[in-house]
Amino acid sequence: xxxxxxxxxxxxxxxxxxxxxxxxxxxxxxxxxxxxxxxxxxxxxxxxxxxxxxxxxxxxxxxxxxxxxxxxxxxxxxxxxxxxxxxxxxxxxxxxxxxxxxxxxxxxxxxxxxxxxxxxxxxxxxxxxxxxxxxxxxxxxxxxxxxxxxxxxxxxxxxxxxxxxxxxxxxxxxxxxxxxxxxxxxxxxxxxxxxxxxxxxxxxxxxxxxxxxxxxxxxxxxxxxxxxxxxxxxxxxxxxxxxxxxxxxxxxxxxxxxxxxxxxxxxxxxxxxxxxxxxxxxxxxxxxxxxxxxxxxxxxxxxxxxxxxxxxxxxxxxxxxxxxxxxxxxxxxxxxxxxxxxxxxxxxxxxxxxxxxxxxxxxxxxxxxxxxxxxxxxxxxxxxxxxxxxxxxxxxxxxxxxxxxxxxxxxxxxxxxxxxxxxxxxxxxxxxxxxxxxxxxxxxxxxxxxxxxxxxxxxxxxxxxxxxxxxxxxxxxxxxxxxxxxxxxxxxxxxxxxxxxxxxxxxxxxxxxxxxxxxxxxxxxxxxxxxxxxxx
Ligand SMILES: [Zn+2]
Numbered sequence: 001x002x003x004x005x006x007x008x009x010x011x012x013x014x015x016x017x018x019x020x021x022x023x024x025x026x027x028x029x030x031x032x033x034x035x036x037x038x039x040x041x042x043x044x045x046x047x048x049x050x051x052x053x054x055x056x057x058x059x060x061x062x063x064x065x066x067x068x069x070x071x072x073x074x075x076x077x078x079x080x081x082x083x084x085x086x087x088x089x090x091x092x093x094x095x096x097x098x099x100x101x102x103x104x105x106x107x108x109x110x111x112x113x114x115x116x117x118x119x120x121x122x123x124x125x126x127x128x129x130x131x132x133x134x135x136x137x138x139x140x141x142x143x144x145x146x147x148x149x150x151x152x153x154x155x156x157x158x159x160x161x162x163x164x165x166x167x168x169x170x171x172x173x174x175x176x177x178x179x180x181x182x183x184x185x186x187x188x189x190x191x192x193x194x195x196x197x198x199x200x201x202x203x204x205x206x207x208x209x210x211x212x213x214x215x216x217x218x219x220x221x222x223x224x225x226x227x228x229x230x231x232x233x234x235x236x237x238x239x240x241x242x243x244x245x246x247x248x249x250x251x252x253x254x255x256x257x258x259x260x261x262x263x264x265x266x267x268x269x270x271x272x273x274x275x276x277x278x279x280x281x282x283x284x285x286x287x288x289x290x291x292x293x294x295x296x297x298x299x300x301x302x303x304x305x306x307x308x309x310x311x312x313x314x315x316x317x318x319x320x321x322x323x324x325x326x327x328x329x330x331x332x333x334x335x336x337x338x339x340x341x342x343x344x345x346x347x348x349x350x351x352x353x354x355x356x357x358x359x360x361x362x363x364x365x366x367x368x369x370x371x372x373x374x375x376x377x378x379x380x381x382x383x384x385x386x387x388x389x390x391x392x393x394x395x396x397x398x399x400x401x402x403x404x405x406x407x408x409x410x411x412x413x414x415x416x417x418x419x420x421x422x423x424x425x426x427x428x429x430x431x432x433x434x435x436x437x438x439x440x441x442x443x444x445x446x447x448x449x450x451x452x453x454x455x456x457x458x459x460x461x462x463x464x465x466x467x468x469x470x471x472x473x474x475x476x477x478x479x480x481x482x483x484x485x486x487x488x489x490x491x492x493x494x495x496x497x498x499x500x501x502x503x504x505x506x507x508x509x510x511x512x513x514x515x516x517x518x519x520x521x522x523x524x525x526x527x528x529x530x531x532x533x534x535x536x
Contacts, residue, residue, distance in 0.1 A: 001220050003213070003230050004298065006116070007067055007091075013111050014065035014093050017103075022059070022066045024089075024299075027256040028265065036265050037071035037253070041092035042208045044068070048096040049169060049189060049206045055096045062098030067091050067213070069256075069299070071249055073268055078417040078428075079245045080238035082225035082525035086272070087249040089213035097204035104186055104207045105141045108176060116220055118178055120149065126160055126172035127153035132191060132199050135159075135172040142174070155519055157424035157534055161187045161208075167195045169202060178219050180434075180523040184211040224526050231294055239279040246276040247287040247307065254303045260310045273310045277318075278341070284311050318344070331356055332364045342481075358482030393513050393535055394425040396457055396506045397447065399489060400516070401427060401533060402473060403498040404446035409439050415473065416528055424519065424534045431529045435521045447516040450489070450497055454511035458488045459504060473500040 011021050025044035027037050038044070045064065047053040055062050068090045078084035093107065112118050123142055128134030134153075142151050154175075162170030171190035176183050189206035191199040217229040227235045227244070235241045250272045253265070260270040276284060284307055292301050321340025324333075325348055334340040342361065349356045398418060405413045410431065417428040435443075464482050468474075472486045487506055489498040507513065515536040524530045 001116070003217055006217070006220060007089075007213075007298065009115055010067065010091050010111070011065055013115055014063075014107070017063075017107060018061060018098075019063045019065040019093055020059040020061050022064045024066060024068045027069050027071050027253055028258060036268060037073075038068065039070050039072050041066055041068035041070075041090040041210055042094060045094055045096070045208075048094075049208070051096075051204060063093070063095045065093045069252060071253065073272075074419075075417060080241045081416065081528065082227075083215070083528070084417070085214060085226060085245055087245070087252055091211040091213055091216070092209050093207070094209070095207040097206065099207065100205060101137050101188055101207075102141050104188070104209065105138060105174065106145065108184055108186060108209065109142075109145050112176060112178075112184070116216075118219055120146075121177045121180055122150035122152055123177065124152045124154040124159055124175045126174075127155055129156055131156070132160070132172070135174065135188070138172065138174045138188070155534075157519055157532060162189075163193045167193050169193075169206070170199075171202075171205075177522075181215065181219070181525075182522070183216055183219065184209060233290060243276045243280050243284070243287060246272040247284055248291050250276070250307055251288055251291050251301050251303050252299070254306050255299070255301045259306055270310065273307055274314050277311050277314050278344075284308070314339075321345075322348070331358075331361050335361075335365065362481050362483050388422065390422040390535075391420050392505050393507055394420045395504075396489075396510065397451075397513055397516055397533065397535055398425045398427060399487065399498045399500050399502070399506070400447045400450050400510065401425070401443070401531065402429070402500070403450075403489070404443040405429060405431075407446055408442040409435065424532050426530060426532050428524055428528055428530050430527060432527055434523070435529065440518050440521060444516060444518055451510045451513045451516060453491065454509055455489050455491055455497060456509055457506045458490065459485050459506075460488065461485050467501060470499065473498075 015021055022044075025038060029035050029038050029043060035043075042049075044066075048055045048058075055064070070088050070090050071086060072088075073086050075084045076086060079086060093104070095104070109120075112120060125138045125142070126132075126135040139151055142149055159173045159175065160170070161173050162168060169189045169191070170193050171188045173185055173187045175185050187208040187210075189208060190202060192202050193199055214226045214229065214231060217231065218224070218226055221229050223229055226232060227241055232244055235244045250269055253269050253272075258265045258269050260266050260273060262270070273284075276287075288303055288307055295301055317339045321334050321338045321344070324338055325340070325345060331342055331345040334345055335342050342365075345356065346358075348354075398420065402413070402415055414430045415427060416430055419426040461483060462485075464484050467484050467486050470486075484501050485503065487498075487500055487502045487504060488496055489510065490496045513535055516533060517536055518531055518533045520530075520532045522530050
């Protein structure tokens with residue numbers, strides 16, 4: 001089934017069930033300077049949930065359906081693997097005080113199994129905790145629909161949504177899994193969390209669902225990665241994939257009115273195009289045209305020549321930088337005045353056997369960046385952006401987890417990506433099998449044992465070469481400067497449990513962490529597993 005057909009089936013399916021079809025909103029959120037880009041389908045409907053706007057008045061119904069364009073750049077370093085993308089579409093149906101759990105679950109089940117003829121692996125429901133009860137209603141609905149269906153209990157970090165701030169609407173979720181991959185997330189806005197931390201029943205309840213289109217396509221078209229679906233061109237190497245992804249995203253962003261610049265959205269766009277240029281020896285024009293064809297009849301895409309213009313400018317920068325480099329110009333000046341990437345300076349220097357004093361460069365760069373750092377530059381990449389006590393603890397636990405996986409499961413396990421919120425840590429890693437319950441238990445024991453031992457966490461600055469020599473963990477595909485900081489977790493005798501390239505911050509001693517628990521272990525794609533874990 002082709003992507004166009006799935007899109008139209010989705011919309012028609014819900015239209016036939018009393019939903020009004022609403023077009024995707026712009027990638028540039030209206031009246032919301034707090035976010036750079038639209039990242040979810042519900043964003044344009046926020047004020048219908050809070051009743052500031054009236055859906056019946058605006059749409060003639062309380063139920064709507066949409067396919068939303070979304071851009072997320074937090075996982076940009078992961079682009080090139082089988083799943084991560086910076087542009088994606090989100091299929092969603094929404095109800096603002098119309099139907100409730102029974103109808104939402106019934107519709108999702110029918111669409112997946114009857115329209116798309118996919119087999120559900122299992123579903124998950126919220127297991128309940130001291131704050132809000134288990135979602136037995138959803139469990140019973142699923143059971144009634146299909147008594148043989150596997151229903152898993154998941155905890156708050158997985159199956160409870162919101163609130164986005166200190167207070168606000170929130171509620172349990174139920175998720176559909178196909179081949180161990182989460183396909184559809186259905187959120188039931190059931191409670192209002194007050195400032196005092198109380199969960200009160202909402203008078204007007206809401207349903208908000210989201211299904212990543214590219215992920216769904218992988219399942220429907222029976223492929224093992226997104227680049228083999230009809231939204232891509234079977235890109236195989238990391239370079240080809242980064243170019244395809246970044247140029248697609250750039251084309252969509254420009255079509256919604258953004259132009260390359262040095263601040264905010266324009267800066268993200270500029271970085272995307274320049275990153276694609278660096279990976280590509282050929283002109284990017286072909287890729288722009290290919291994407292226009294892929295989405296013809298679905299979205300109106302026009303880059304108004306901006307990509308070509310930015311590409312030309314950046315290629316000139318690269319060329320000019322090259323000439324200056326050959327004259328022996330200081331790499332700091334090359335980078336700041338000519339915009340010449342330091343990685344290129346390093347590559348060229350290596351080719352020509354020139355030694356560059358990078359310690360000096362990094363120092364100057366650090367001072368320079370302190371002066372010129374903009375909020376948008378910070379927003380370009382995720383990482384441990386949120387430096388509060390909870391995320392810092394989870395970050396240290398993250399390092400112990402990697403060490404534990406290597407000690408218990410396979411010493412060759414490599415990290416592929418990570419994400420830390422206040423509530424949980426998430427780690428993607430390369431591993432050829434699903435962890436057994438015994439392995440999970442052993443990894444937990446390993447981490448908890450290290451927490452109990454009260455090990456010191458120490459940061460040491462060292463030359464990149466030396467850090468590589470001692471085998472410090474680095475993230476695949478990341479470029480590091482010449483002098484790096486390495487975080488060690490070690491006992492009193494100097495035995496190292498963990499050593500990772502890392503910008504920190506971390507706790508001083510592992511005894512501060514509490515109790516470590518793995519909440520979930522699942523597949524992200526072939527050969528890549530994901531663990532979500534918490535500290536209790
Ligand atoms: Zn780290």
